[in-house]
Amino acid sequence: MRLIKQNIERKTGEGSAVLLPEEPEDMWHAYNLIRSNDLLRASAIRKVINESGSGSRSNERVHTTLTIRVTKLDFDPQASQLHVSGRVAEENKHVKLGSYHTLDLELQRNFTLEKSEGWDSVALDTLKEAVNQEAKAQLWAVIMKEGLANICLVTDHQTILRQKIEYNLPRKRAGSTDHEKQMQKFFQTTFDSLLRQLDLANPKPLLIASPAYTATQFQSFIKAQAASGANKQLNNLLPKITVAQSASGHLHSLNEVLSSPAVTAKLSDTKFARETQLVDNFFTLIRKEDNRAWYGPRESEKAVEQGAVGKGGGVLLISNGLFRSQEIKVRNRWVKLVDEVKEQGGEVRVLSSMHESGRRLESLGGVAVICTWPIEDLDEGEVAEEEMHEDGSVNENGDWDENGDGHGVEGRVDHEEDIDFL
Amino acid sequence: MQRVKNVDYDEDELYDDDEEYGADPEESYSQEDRDNFAALIPVVRAELEEAGSRASNKEIQNALWNYYWDVGKSDAEASAAAADGEKQEKPKSKFDQAAERSARDIADDFEDAASMLLSMAWFRDVPWILPPGRQDYLVPATPISRPRLLGGSSKLAKLAEERRKKAAAASAEGSVANGALSSLDRLTKPKDFKENEAPSAVAEPRKYPVRKKREPTPPPAEESPPPPPAEPEQEKPDLRASPTAFARTLSASPNQDILPAATTLSELLGSGQSEDPFQGPSPDDTLISHLYNTGPTKPKQTANGLTKKTEALKLDSAPPQPKLRSKGLDVPKLWAEEKAKRKPSAAFVVVGHVDHGKSTLMGRLLLDVGAVSQRDIDKYQRQASELGKASFALAWVMDTSTEERERGVTFDFAQHHFSTPKADFTILDAPGHRDFVPNMIGGASMADMAVLVVDANQLDSGMKGQTREHILLAKAVGLKKVVVAVNKLDAARPAWSQQLFESVQIDIRKLLAESGFADEDIKFVPCSGLSGANVVNQPKASSPAAWVPKAHFTLLQTLERSIPPTKPTTQETIKQPLRMQIIDVFRGSVTNPLSVAGRISSGNVQNGDVVTTQPSGEKAAIKGLEVSDEPREFAVAGQICTLHLSEIEAQHLRSGDVLCSSQHPVRVARGFTALIELLDSLLPQPVDVHLGRLHAPGTISQLIETVDGRGEQLKRRPRLLKAGQRARVRISFEEGVPLAVGEKIVVRSAGVTAAYGTVE
Numbered sequence A: 001m002r003l004i005k006q007n008i009e010r011k012t013g014e015g016s017a018v019l020l021p022e023e024p025e026d027m028w029h030a031y032n033l034i035r036s037n038d039l040l041r042a043s044a045i046r047k048v049i050n051e052s053g054s055g056s057r058s059n060e061r062v063h064t065t066l067t068i069r070v071t072k073l074d075f076d077p078q079a080s081q082l083h084v085s086g087r088v089a090e091e092n093k094h095v096k097l098g099s100y101h102t103l104d105l106e107l108q109r110n111f112t113l114e115k116s117e118g119w120d121s122v123a124l125d126t127l128k129e130a131v132n133q134e135a136k137a138q139l140w141a142v143i144m145k146e147g148l149a150n151i152c153l154v155t156d157h158q159t160i161l162r163q164k165i166e167y168n169l170p171r172k173r174a175g176s177t178d179h180e181k182q183m184q185k186f187f188q189t190t191f192d193s194l195l196r197q198l199d200l201a202n203p204k205p206l207l208i209a210s211p212a213y214t215a216t217q218f219q220s221f222i223k224a225q226a227a228s229g230a231n232k233q234l235n236n237l238l239p240k241i242t243v244a245q246s247a248s249g250h251l252h253s254l255n256e257v258l259s260s261p262a263v264t265a266k267l268s269d270t271k272f273a274r275e276t277q278l279v280d281n282f283f284t285l286i287r288k289e290d291n292r293a294w295y296g297p298r299e300s301e302k303a304v305e306q307g308a309v310g311k312g313g314g315v316l317l318i319s320n321g322l323f324r325s326q327e328i329k330v331r332n333r334w335v336k337l338v339d340e341v342k343e344q345g346g347e348v349r350v351l352s353s354m355h356e357s358g359r360r361l362e363s364l365g366g367v368a369v370i371c372t373w374p375i376e377d378l379d380e381g382e383v384a385e386e387e388m389h390e391d392g393s394v395n396e397n398g399d400w401d402e403n404g405d406g407h408g409v410e411g412r413v414d415h416e417e418d419i420d421f422l
Numbered sequence B: 001m002q003r004v005k006n007v008d009y010d011e012d013e014l015y016d017d018d019e020e021y022g023a024d025p026e027e028s029y030s031q032e033d034r035d036n037f038a039a040l041i042p043v044v045r046a047e048l049e050e051a052g053s054r055a056s057n058k059e060i061q062n063a064l065w066n067y068y069w070d071v072g073k074s075d076a077e078a079s080a081a082a083a084d085g086e087k088q089e090k091p092k093s094k095f096d097q098a099a100e101r102s103a104r105d106i107a108d109d110f111e112d113a114a115s116m117l118l119s120m121a122w123f124r125d126v127p128w129i130l131p132p133g134r135q136d137y138l139v140p141a142t143p144i145s146r147p148r149l150l151g152g153s154s155k156l157a158k159l160a161e162e163r164r165k166k167a168a169a170a171s172a173e174g175s176v177a178n179g180a181l182s183s184l185d186r187l188t189k190p191k192d193f194k195e196n197e198a199p200s201a202v203a204e205p206r207k208y209p210v211r212k213k214r215e216p217t218p219p220p221a222e223e224s225p226p227p228p229p230a231e232p233e234q235e236k237p238d239l240r241a242s243p244t245a246f247a248r249t250l251s252a253s254p255n256q257d258i259l260p261a262a263t264t265l266s267e268l269l270g271s272g273q274s275e276d277p278f279q280g281p282s283p284d285d286t287l288i289s290h291l292y293n294t295g296p297t298k299p300k301q302t303a304n305g306l307t308k309k310t311e312a313l314k315l316d317s318a319p320p321q322p323k324l325r326s327k328g329l330d331v332p333k334l335w336a337e338e339k340a341k342r343k344p345s346a347a348f349v350v351v352g353h354v355d356h357g358k359s360t361l362m363g364r365l366l367l368d369v370g371a372v373s374q375r376d377i378d379k380y381q382r383q384a385s386e387l388g389k390a391s392f393a394l395a396w397v398m399d400t401s402t403e404e405r406e407r408g409v410t411f412d413f414a415q416h417h418f419s420t421p422k423a424d425f426t427i428l429d430a431p432g433h434r435d436f437v438p439n440m441i442g443g444a445s446m447a448d449m450a451v452l453v454v455d456a457n458q459l460d461s462g463m464k465g466q467t468r469e470h471i472l473l474a475k476a477v478g479l480k481k482v483v484v485a486v487n488k489l490d491a492a493r494p495a496w497s498q499q500l501f502e503s504v505q506i507d508i509r510k511l512l513a514e515s516g517f518a519d520e521d522i523k524f525v526p527c528s529g530l531s532g533a534n535v536v537n538q539p540k541a542s543s544p545a546a547w548v549p550k551a552h553f554t555l556l557q558t559l560e561r562s563i564p565p566t567k568p569t570t571q572e573t574i575k576q577p578l579r580m581q582i583i584d585v586f587r588g589s590v591t592n593p594l595s596v597a598g599r600i601s602s603g604n605v606q607n608g609d610v611v612t613t614q615p616s617g618e619k620a621a622i623k624g625l626e627v628s629d630e631p632r633e634f635a636v637a638g639q640i641c642t643l644h645l646s647e648i649e650a651q652h653l654r655s656g657d658v659l660c661s662s663q664h665p666v667r668v669a670r671g672f673t674a675l676i677e678l679l680d681s682l683l684p685q686p687v688d689v690h691l692g693r694l695h696a697p698g699t700i701s702q703l704i705e706t707v708d709g710r711g712e713q714l715k716r717r718p719r720l721l722k723a724g725q726r727a728r729v730r731i732s733f734e735e736g737v738p739l740a741v742g743e744k745i746v747v748r749s750a751g752v753t754a755a756y757g758t759v760e
């Protein structure tokens, strides 16, 4: 994303920024920047009805620029599309004040964002990260097992599941080669889907991971395809392939693959690899019952209150999903926590809820700390307050529901029943 | 039909200039839709022309709309009754996406754009649990009949049609046509097929060689009457097979004196039922009357009502179909009456660390009981030698897949049936490799007892590895009896060292006791699978193993003595609603293009029954049924069986699904609480949840409490769960999972078994 201009007042956070999204991932940044109640100005196409004097009406599509007060964001990670709905805040000749419009942010088109409550520190950091023009690491990953393949794009900020291939492989049975035949077809389907995603002229690294031999078999399959000569460009891809072991074919296994030394060695130092390692470190500490590691909103806040997340090794891990709360006071709670840790000299890591490491963090309530000294019984006497994050889940957009009504995805959690039936 | 109506409606709307402009958000959405819709057409056209194809506006619209519609309909299913207004709103994002994407990616060809459009929408809206979310299961067994998405005259449709005709390419085409076609096909719901007035007549390609099966029945072709002329074959390819299946079952049964089931069944029918189908009309007559539905009345019970219901679900335009009829047998009664005539039977799972000789031991067992011929073994010996794996010849009886044979490692559990004069057994030979633990769990969940194979010379590797893990997993899935085969004693130093055997026995007994196995449920057998000593035959008195027969039974004798007694509860279980987890979806034979296998965990099933599959919620009819490779009239809880299905599309089935009674279908859950025993530490975190063959990604969303042995709370909301603790946790899934209270689950993380327990 390019910063075209900005007039943000350092002290008050007032002001606006003009931004130019240049690549799909910028939509993800925009999604993390824009909040309810912000003012967003962007180009729009609006259909207008003209009524002539004779009473006949005609339709006209007009290009115009609209400013809306944001009410709702709708982010589609697969397509990297961001739809921002709101009410028109500046009248022009085509649109009435207060009428609804949905702006679809577009690549290579400026938008202007003004923060209703001013730009807080987290918003400024998000902005800095968004406009960081350093070369970005990206890779393709296929996490698979027999009959299942998850094709995803891993960027610095997101893991985007592009295609999930589920293929019912018949089991082996004596005297039948169906299993082998269908295995080949499964590979073919996965391969075809993968080719539709990749840019073979200039391929990014491709990581293939599975338990046992499936990944190796798939690599052999790709090699065989390349050797057949049908697609010359495939030869560009071959040297970019890394094969790794994963514990399962499910997407969440990507996490441990990305943090395995074999893979990190090949993938240079990327943001997602670092994030993954941090969460790993945290898990290792807490597994050892090291009382420096704590998770959950209340525990983390208490640790920060006690000044334990400061200089000399204090780390705050926080999911950016928490900052996307619709409620400003919820967001402010987390911004305050971040600010405090920074003040105390601790390290703050805002993890992307769209990486597996971020998801792991979200299952811990979205926030965790590594303290500089062990704290005993940080979790005592806080039972009632913890109820709010009972299921530890977040909804599709990563929004954290603070108030405990409607945890996460609709119908996901029903506390009345032991089993949540659909 | 709704679909047609909507298409028309939208086309009209598209060029309707009298559109009201309103401040209402909904309205302005659809307004924009149409803009985008209109904007998209030229783009698509340009791309099509670039690709050398011309299409009319209307065709493109149709295509677009249809493409969308297929996706959108998934939604419609998800929220059972999606309002019309909603449908108006939904196209918005799809078309926006497509339009914007096309603008960006102008170089992409149309197919790509279309497939992207689909995949985008797919990931966004489709709840994966529902049938539409499962369209990627390219179940190979049945070629998918495709609706003509693009209308009869469209170029793409023609192209697709042409491809279909290429018989040679047919098999490859089935699932992996390139570009949009294949993704479209995948995204095509079978419902559409039914709703389409004229489903494309796809001749079923003969993709598979006829399965060489030891069929006790005469070849179907000889027995089956010509199919009724009124039945237009290609309209319902699935159903062509029915007559032969019936003919086979009906005509074969009376001749099969050797088959205990067939004999006893007809006897019982004579006494227990008012009418005996085998004494009445000839099998052919019966068949024909079945087909024309005018046959003699049969005793009917509940299942018929269901059959009717499913019939009602079908299209009115469908031709009269042969109907499967349940005989309405009183299965629990028959089962109880047959009891005296039945041999004891058991399925045992063979577990243990990788390479400890499980498959070899089973190959040996089958060879020496005569279930496999020496000729076969000799053949394997030759072929295995060529691969430089001569020592694996016996294991090849179990390791039938190419990969397994090349690598000398079992990947998935093998299933093999054999009988002795005393008992019937089913072998479930599990893989020992740690990466295949999920498959081991699948096999173990179908077993009545376990055979633990331990390489006496490699005890330590297993103690750290899968000997230990498999013991815990056997416990986790509820197995109680264990036969420990202390194996490879031929290779011990000195050979057949009794001392070595004793020390292995002590260690393993200790491990089993720690894992909760009762001492009286554990039996030890010294043996060698490779040499065959003490497997079926006792070692010779002159051999160094001469000490063995004095104190130990052979493996086979031990197995026969370890069969768990049938519990009195079994009879009760049989009366409960049907539950069977599907462990395999496959092509049973040419006449049975769609079959599933599994172990019935409760209830019973008989030919002609209509059952429901979960989570798809689709109904299927049982057109044939096999237990231990032999056709049967019914099967009951505890039996491992193969069910040949009809009236269901393969996409609705996958291994891990549950076949269940239509009256009391198993419910599909997104989350549940479980009481678990910890083997490793756990936090709220993503985990792999295993339930028999089902392997689902889930999340431990909450640590509710730790409890003591009696289930009393120790600590509420612990921060961390540690190995050795007992705890109540909440587990949630992204996709719905068929689940019932009391079922056994295994929780794994990063390839390690972290906990096991039961659904509460």
Ligand SMILES: Nc1nc2c(ncn2[C@@H]2O[C@H](COP(=O)(O)OP(=O)(O)OP(=O)(O)O)[C@@H](O)[C@H]2O)c(=O)[nH]1
Pocket: B352, B353, B354, B355, B356, B357, B358, B359, B360, B361, B391, B392, B395, B408, B409, B410, B411, B430, B431, B432, B433, B487, B488, B489, B490, B491, B527, B528, B529, B530, B531
């Ligand atoms: N000396 C000796 N070798 C044996 C014996 N049983 C098996 N082996 C050898 O051990 C190797 C592994 O045998 P398998 O039967 O494939 O072992 P497995 O336990 O089925 O292995 P996985 O299924 O891959 O876990 C083969 O080379 C066998 O020949 C035995 O009783 N004595």
Ligand SMILES: [Mg+2]
Pocket: B358, B359, B360, B395, B398, B399, B409, B410, B429, B430, B431, B432
């Ligand atoms: Mg084996």
